[in-house]
Amino acid sequence: MLREEIRDRLIEDILGGRLVPGDRLVETRIAQSYGVSQAPVREALRDLELLGFVVSAPFRGSVVREVSTSDLVQIYPIRAVLEGLAARDAATRLDAAGLKKLESLVTSMRKSAARGDTRAAISDDFAFHLIIVEASGNWLLKQFWERMRLATTTFLTVSRSHHALAEIAERHAPVLEALRRRDPDAAERAMRRHIEEPGEWLRLALDTEGEERPTPPPAPARTTPARKSRR
Amino acid sequence: MLREEIRDRLIEDILGGRLVPGDRLVETRIAQSYGVSQAPVREALRDLELLGFVVSAPFRGSVVREVSTSDLVQIYPIRAVLEGLAARDAATRLDAAGLKKLESLVTSMRKSAARGDTRAAISDDFAFHLIIVEASGNWLLKQFWERMRLATTTFLTVSRSHHALAEIAERHAPVLEALRRRDPDAAERAMRRHIEEPGEWLRLALDTEGEERPTPPPAPARTTPARKSRR
DNA sequence: ACGCTCGCGATTATCGATTATGCGGACGCG
DNA sequence: CGCGTCCGCATAATCGATAATCGCGAGCGT
Known part of the structure; x- marks a missing residue:
């Protein structure tokens, strides 16, 4: 439930232009700014990845993708x-x-x-x-x-x-x-x-x-x- | 890397018949039996879900799907x-x-x-x-x-x-x-x-x-x- | 001066523990 | 005797902290 909340919010930020392609999505930073732990953020990012909004590499984080x-x-x-x-x-x-x-x-x-x-x-x-x-x-x-x-x-x-x-x-x-x-x-x-x-x-x-x-x-x-x- | 390992192993178990449709996949139990924590197991299960091997409901776990x-x-x-x-x-x-x-x-x-x-x-x-x-x-x-x-x-x-x-x-x-x-x-x-x-x-x-x-x-x-x- | 190696900062991946949730059964009430 | 409510257990979801890994730049040797 928390995960979905985070995911939707990130999607809004991307579609709304507050996050532009190339921006890095740092798990810990998002977690802090939303006041939650790293785990749900991580899952939300994985969701975003398979939805095609971000690309991520192991140990190197996720960036907003060029759509x-x-x-x-x-x-x-x-x-x-x-x-x-x-x-x-x-x-x-x-x-x-x-x-x-x-x-x-x-x-x-x-x-x-x-x-x-x-x-x-x-x-x-x-x-x-x-x-x-x-x-x-x-x-x-x-x-x-x-x-x-x-x-x-x-x-x-x-x-x-x-x-x-x-x-x-x-x-x-x-x-x-x-x-x-x-x-x-x-x-x-x-x-x-x-x-x-x-x-x-x-x-x-x-x-x-x-x-x-x-x-x-x-x-x-x-x-x-x-x-x-x-x- | 751990996640992929777990995922592949679970897939093998499912295709090999050691896990049959209807079996429950309990995160904590898998984590124990593989000697890892719950987090990577969780991610592996999510992968399996989107690959269609399992279905899962919030707070009620995952079961092997009728593949x-x-x-x-x-x-x-x-x-x-x-x-x-x-x-x-x-x-x-x-x-x-x-x-x-x-x-x-x-x-x-x-x-x-x-x-x-x-x-x-x-x-x-x-x-x-x-x-x-x-x-x-x-x-x-x-x-x-x-x-x-x-x-x-x-x-x-x-x-x-x-x-x-x-x-x-x-x-x-x-x-x-x-x-x-x-x-x-x-x-x-x-x-x-x-x-x-x-x-x-x-x-x-x-x-x-x-x-x-x-x-x-x-x-x-x-x-x-x-x-x-x-x- | 140039290339290479090692250490440092940043960030992800994983861990162990805690909290929240749902289910099933026991208990009490009508 | 049947029904609704509460409790306890099993389990997922989340947390805070630790370990692992990467990229970069300083330092060393040639």
Whole structure:
């Protein structure tokens, strides 16, 4: 319970910009500043590591990771193949109730998109994908998918993905159609395209945006320890 | 370092059948029996949890999860799509040196297989896949892949995968060939088949074996605490 | 002057003990 | 005799302190 508290607080600090990439996270210091012992901090840091917020090396501590643009773009191909697999398996396993739920979600999504309700649309989108992943029957796949989600949703919510909200909603149709036909190959193809395309949009958007508002530069950051808070 | 030791040992115990699903893993008891403190055991257990070997609830400890056959089989499709993606990207990014390394690894693997050296063959196999995953240039992909590896290699080492050692070695050829031609689609297809097929073999082997040695039945196992080692 | 080794400061990893929590059974009450 | 409450035990979560390890820089030898 303490661990989760610390973890959430650190995540807030990172997303809120109070901790920037390259900052060191010293266990003892965090423990002191939060008034707790080192142990729960340590566990929180390990959680952050597997959530992808920090990287840590044995005996050398943890630093806030570069979640920069390139890493975000890399997520999409992975999600695409994982969910493509999920869709393939779901095509033969999804029952009538599940299909019905998917249909209603698409309908709801269209309405949300029409009235520009980004939050509702994202929520429906999430539910849509969740149903498919769960219907795949692959427990491990769901595990991986959820872990990836934690690292992405936070960002996507922030980003202006309303860019083509209506279009995104429409993109679900081919997936649903393939599932309805119980065609594994088609379902996989449709899902892969469904996810890869927004990834492309994001990549392009970030590229052009990066030119006007100079986001923290491409930053190798893997080679340079970047000791800022040397104190 | 201690943590990893404990973790690997627990994994061995689970896969080796010395710890069966439903068994409780008591932190203090493990710590005593290994002659270490509670802290590293705790971390090892958390690792096992995210690897899917145990489930744990706050203040109530961890129990060995139903890893059973089905979960292991589920790993292969995931590896297949992930490495398929890696191969696709690697096809256009791999340099001459990388290709050369892959070739020599396949050669080495054939020799190892010929003289029945399972360990060496597995080592080469691992190196082969690692090169491709790294060549994909997708850092996150490599992360996922490595995490999954922990759950698989350990098992493969234990299992009698020498079953078709030479055949496995030979299965690398199509992948290498596609990469040499720098054909992304072919590389992805070849890699997916390369990984899915052994998964099929494993599934069949486990099925037939499961009939003679009655593995614990499908077992919901989530609802029943199944307190065996009540002591 | 340059490279190498050893010691120092900082920080993580581990330990042993303490506290908090949940579960099951014993006890008292209606 | 059945039911609710309290107590004690087993165990996880946390703590404070100690040991191990790393990177860096001073000191030594060449």
